[in-house]
Amino acid sequence: xxxxxxxxxxxxxxxxxxxxxxxxxxxxxxxxxxxxxxxxxxxxxxxxxxxxxxxxxxxxxxxxxxxxxxxxxxxxxxxxxxxxxxxxxxxx
Amino acid sequence: xxxxxxxxxxxxxxxxxxxxxxxxxxxxxxxxxxxxxxxxxxxxxxxxxxxxxxxxxxxxxxxxxxxxxxxxxxxxxxxxxxxxxxxxxxxxxxxxxxxxxxxxxxxxxxxxxxxxxxxxxxxxxxxxxxxxxxxxxxxxxxxxxxxxxxxxxxxxxxxxxxxxxxxxxxxxxxxxxxxxxxxxxxxxxxxxxxxxxxxxxxxxxxxxxxxxxxxxxxxxxxxxxxxxxxxxxxxxxxxxxxxxxxxxxxxxxxxxxxxxxxxxxxxxxxxxxxxxxxxxxxxxxxxxxxxxxxxxxxx
Numbered sequence: 001x002x003x004x005x006x007x008x009x010x011x012x013x014x015x016x017x018x019x020x021x022x023x024x025x026x027x028x029x030x031x032x033x034x035x036x037x038x039x040x041x042x043x044x045x046x047x048x049x050x051x052x053x054x055x056x057x058x059x060x061x062x063x064x065x066x067x068x069x070x071x072x073x074x075x076x077x078x079x080x081x082x083x084x085x086x087x088x089x090x091x092x
Numbered sequence: 093x094x095x096x097x098x099x100x101x102x103x104x105x106x107x108x109x110x111x112x113x114x115x116x117x118x119x120x121x122x123x124x125x126x127x128x129x130x131x132x133x134x135x136x137x138x139x140x141x142x143x144x145x146x147x148x149x150x151x152x153x154x155x156x157x158x159x160x161x162x163x164x165x166x167x168x169x170x171x172x173x174x175x176x177x178x179x180x181x182x183x184x185x186x187x188x189x190x191x192x193x194x195x196x197x198x199x200x201x202x203x204x205x206x207x208x209x210x211x212x213x214x215x216x217x218x219x220x221x222x223x224x225x226x227x228x229x230x231x232x233x234x235x236x237x238x239x240x241x242x243x244x245x246x247x248x249x250x251x252x253x254x255x256x257x258x259x260x261x262x263x264x265x266x267x268x269x270x271x272x273x274x275x276x277x278x279x280x281x282x283x284x285x286x287x288x289x290x291x292x293x294x295x296x297x298x299x300x301x302x303x304x305x306x307x308x309x310x311x312x313x314x315x316x317x318x319x320x321x322x323x324x325x326x327x328x329x330x331x332x333x334x335x336x337x338x339x340x341x342x343x344x345x346x347x348x349x350x351x352x353x354x355x356x357x358x359x360x361x362x363x364x365x366x367x368x369x370x371x372x373x374x375x376x377x378x379x380x381x382x383x384x385x386x387x388x389x390x391x
Contacts, residue, residue: 017355019338026338028355033342035335 008053010079010090012044030086039064040082047088053079120144123156123173127212127220127267128275130156130173133204137180143197150201150296153260153278153304174211178204201294205279209264212277217347220267220275221357223314224344226251227261227274228383229305234259235312235391236274237383238266240344240368246319246376248282252300253376254383259305260297265346266311268361274309311361313386314368315379316340323374329382330370334359337368 017028023038036044039060046059057075061067067074082088120140122133133151135144148155177191178200192207194200213222226247229236236259241247251263262277269275280294281302297303316332332340338355341362348354362368366389373379 016349017353019334019355019359021334024335026335026355028349031349033339033348033355035339 008090008092009050010043010047010053010056010088011050012047012088013086015087027087032085034085034087036087040078040087043078043082044087050091122147122151124151124154124208125156126154126208126279127216127222127265127277128269129212129215130171131208131211131215132173132175133178133208134175135178135180137178139180143178143180143200146197146201147204150280150294151278153297153302154276171215174215176204176207176211198291198293201280202282202292205264205282205294208279209277213265213346216267216275217350218352220269220347221351221354221361222346222348223266223268223341224264224346225266226263227266227309227311228255228387229259229261229274229309230312230387230391231257231259231303231306233387233391234305234307234309235387235389236261236309237386238311238314239317239379240314240341241317241319242344246317250317250376250379250383251302252281252283254380255297256301258383258387259307259309260302261305261309268311272310272361272364274311276305276309278304310391311365312389312391313365314341314362315382315386316344316368316370317379318370318372320372320374323372325374327371327373327378327382330372332368332370334362334367337362340370341368 013029015027015029019026020041023041025036025041027034027036042060042063043056046056053075057071061071079088079090083090118136118140120135122135122144124131124133133144133147135147179191179193181195192200192203216222223238223240224242225238225240227236227238228251239247239250248263251260260278261274262279263281264279265277267275267277278297280296281300282292283295284292338358341358342348351357371379371382
């Protein structure tokens with residue numbers, strides 16, 4: 001994983017309910033039912049405890065392959081979306 | 093003074109509250125049993141007896157002493173009844189104090205149905221897995237087809253057309269108990285009139301040839317209805333994987349967020365019944381083969 005992700009860390013938020021089938025999931029969080037993609041589900045699995053973005057990016061790449069384009073920007077976008085949905089939290 | 097219908101056991105639908113005494117009636121009560129919940133419809137005002145009699149006629153399968161579907165093992169403990177109040181002759185829509193007021197019978201009956209539904213759902217949130225659905229069952233085995241659809245998109249029509257010769261369970265809300273049986277909601281069938289102007293007729297199930305279940309019903313299949321007006325030919329049946337079904341069905345639930353692990357419960361239900369299907373169809377009659385197949389399964 002390349003790029004400067006600084007010291008940002010991420011952790012999954014506990015959801016009210018979760019059904020996992022294959023490598024995807026549907027979760028109940030914040031009064032919403034959300035379908036979680038394979039990448040996002042993996043991210044949540046790897047982030048059961050606080051994890052740095054660099055390590056997280058590496059583990060995601062091992063499972064799903066190297067991302068197309070700017071890996072750093074992609075990871076930031078995914079985390080921003082998941083944080084907005086209430087599925088992860090971040091800290092510096 | 094003629095007062096409450098203390099019990100429907102005397103035959104509420106036939107009982108003459110009495111036009112001769114209607115002018116003296118101040119309060120009449122129709123005790124309903126819906127979704128494992130006792131709901132008393134308390135009617136007051138001039139003509140209360142006659143209106144209560146109409147309510148009992150339209151809701152005849154749900155009148156408490158006559159209602160079927162006694163709570164199964166694991167059903168919630170008996171609680172006091174929930175009351176829905178109707179004040180005849182009052183103006184306005186009856187909010188915010190919760191009392192339904194008005195003079196137009198059809199409108200009041202429709203609003204009463206909505207209020208009974210709301211009250212029962214509120215009471216059973218957490219106890220039942222509730223879907224916006226109609227349901228019909230095999231009269232002998234209890235194998236039920238659960239027909240999920242948003243309001244106004246085919247549930248009542250499907251029950252009206254396909255219900256005769258099967259057991260009727262609901263045309264609005266299907267409540268599934270933790271033991272897997274269905275808590276009947278034997279409400280009137282809500283039917284659009286040809287001159288529809290925003291008010292539906294609440295039709296007694298018996299008038300449409302619908303009967304209550306005589307054996308406990310269990311879901312044997314879940315169908316997500318997608319009616320397309322004008323569509324002709326065979327319905328298109330699309331199997332849904334569990335995750336797709338969960339996201340499609342979640343908006344068609346009630347009390348979902350107040351239920352313990354509702355996604356897991358719904359997923360277990362779907363997978364124990366072979367998975368949900370989405371059916372795109374034109375006319376309710378076209379659903380008959382699928383309904384036959386599902387009701388023919390071993391529940």
